[in-house]
Amino acid sequence: MTGEDRRTPIRVMLVADQPVFISLMETAVLRLPDLEVVAQAESLAEAHRHSETVTFDVAVLDLGLPDGNGADLIPDLRGSNPDVAVLIVSGSLDPSSLERATEAGADEVMDKFAPLEDILATVRRLGSA
Numbered sequence: 001m002t003g004e005d006r007r008t009p010i011r012v013m014l015v016a017d018q019p020v021f022i023s024l025m026e027t028a029v030l031r032l033p034d035l036e037v038v039a040q041a042e043s044l045a046e047a048h049r050h051s052e053t054v055t056f057d058v059a060v061l062d063l064g065l066p067d068g069n070g071a072d073l074i075p076d077l078r079g080s081n082p083d084v085a086v087l088i089v090s091g092s093l094d095p096s097s098l099e100r101a102t103e104a105g106a107d108e109v110m111d112k113f114a115p116l117e118d119i120l121a122t123v124r125r126l127g128s129a
Contacts, residue, residue, distance in 0.1 A: 009036035010127030011055065015047040015070060016062035016089070021112065025060065028116055035123065044068045051080045057127040060119075062112065063090040063097050071097070071104040078105065085126035089119065 012035055014022050022040050029035045039054045041047035044067045047059075051073075059077050061070035070088060077084050088101045089112040098109055107126055110119060 009034055010124060011036050011038045011057045012123060012127070013037075013039040013041070013047065013050060013054065013056040013059045015041045015044075015059065015065070015073070016112075017042055017065050018062070021062070021089075024116065025119070028120060032120070035120070035127075042066070044070070044073050047073055048076055051077050056081060056084060058085045058087060058123050060087045060089055060123065061106075063088060063101060064092060069097070069100065071101040071106065074101075074104040074106060085129065087119075087122055087126055089114075 012029065014025050014037060016022050019042065026037045026040065029037050038056050039050040041050055044065050061073060063070045074086050077086065085107045086105065088106045088109040090097065091112040093111055101109055108122055110122060
């Protein structure tokens with residue numbers, strides 16, 4: 001089943017320390033009937049609070065957050081949303097950080113500066129799996 005075939009939109013949580021990135025993603029998602037932003041966070045603590053109260057299909061996580069590494073959030077996300085897919089987006093694709101994200105259970109890792117269409121296509125693919 002593709003994202004377009006879904007009756008309900010793919011619910012997305014955005015976690016990044018840059019409000020501009022969150023705003024850009026949210027603006028793009030608002031134009032798409034098959035995706036919906038259900039939570040936004042600029043820190044691990046804020047994302048953790050959302051994960052306890054909001055159900056989502058895909059978490060888009062930045063690695064560099066003011067209160068830690070986004071990869072550290074993955075086990076908590078899976079604890080409250082067991083089927084959540086995790087897409088790591090990062091402006092710094094340091095091999096050790098990528099390895100840490102993969103070991104923590106990230107489903108996919110992308111450069112934050114990849115074309116927006118590519119990021120959205122990955123969110124759709126992960127949310128439809």
